[in-house]
Amino acid sequence: MRLLTHNMLASNVKGVTNGFPLRLEAEKWAEKEVELNADFLRHMFSKIEWKALAGAARAVGYGELPDEADASMLDSEDFLRRFHHALLEIHVEEGALVCPESGRRFPINKGIPNMLLHEDEI
């Protein structure tokens, strides 16, 4: 799972009203280079919850994102490179996603978060 996906996911547990962002507990991650596409980054920027991205990036040891960002920064190549790296090049392999409200843990095994709910959580 990349941080792109983490930034979209929200806890779905019954009764939870604000399930975003899921706290990322990363035990193992890997980096994989992918080609930077500035158009995609510009397109995605408005959909990204920046604080959650910066927080998740720190959880995998990447502290190079500013705490806050606005669209004017998309003109900076340096900013785009950091944004790109955080969003698409870091793969969380083992760990967990934790619901901010209920504390429910969704384990991540072999890169795949297990988001299946128990019957009493639906």
Added chain:
Amino acid sequence: MPRPELQAPPDIFYNEAEARKYTTSSRIIEIQARISQRALELLALPNDGVPRLLLDIGCGSGLSGETLSENGHHWIGYDISPSMLDVAMEREVDGDLLLADMGQGLGLRPGVVDGAISISAVQWLCYADKSSHEPRMRLKAFFGSLYRCLARGARAVLQLYAENMDQSEMIMTYAMRAGFAGGIVVDWPHSSKARKAYLVLTCGPPSAQTSLPKGKGEDGEMCSEDEESDDENQTVGIYERNRPRKKLKINKNGKGRGWVFKKKEQMRKKGYNVPPDTKYTARKRKAHF
């Protein structure tokens, strides 16, 4: 062979052996790629070369998602079968994978997704695989969450194999109730083998964009030899196809006894209390004054 959906729940049916068999069949690979390409075309994304964030719901081992990657898009895949996802990981697909049940809702922030495809998967929601499963509730949760996570104006294209008209109507009903506009595009309607039905759904108020494209081969044009022939004995997820609409049409003199028996049986299966079938069933009532 009965339909897979009638044999076992999806996470059991797609076990390790089946997941491998599925993903190594060159015929299945080709069919799924072709359907996915068509679904992507029906998504009608802006033709500006900008990669989008898409969903592949019931992504399995990644055959459908691969088409999205080849076209430059990023995707998040949902599947309920750990074995299918394992194969997808082994094959190093480019999308992110989630072990999840679409019938529980997608669990995404609102308005963030640019489009969604689902290839040969959504019909699974029509079957109650656990005593706690209520297909209607699951369809409601699925379509509700799909609607919410899509950006306004974005589309979802779901290719599916409904077992009968009742199923496709039930699926369509829940899509509409969630707020979607759209309809069904049928490619190769005249070919029992190549026929494929796509639910094309648009998020947001109806607009010119909402109008449905035509199905391929709708005007009687036949599909090419290869498109027809390599679907033979396909095991992609369907063994009985939708009957052509015609056969299910009611005749002028009312619906007939056969129809009533069938309907009663269906209601019984759904757990309703239905009077037993007798010689009086579906008889015409005398006129009373």
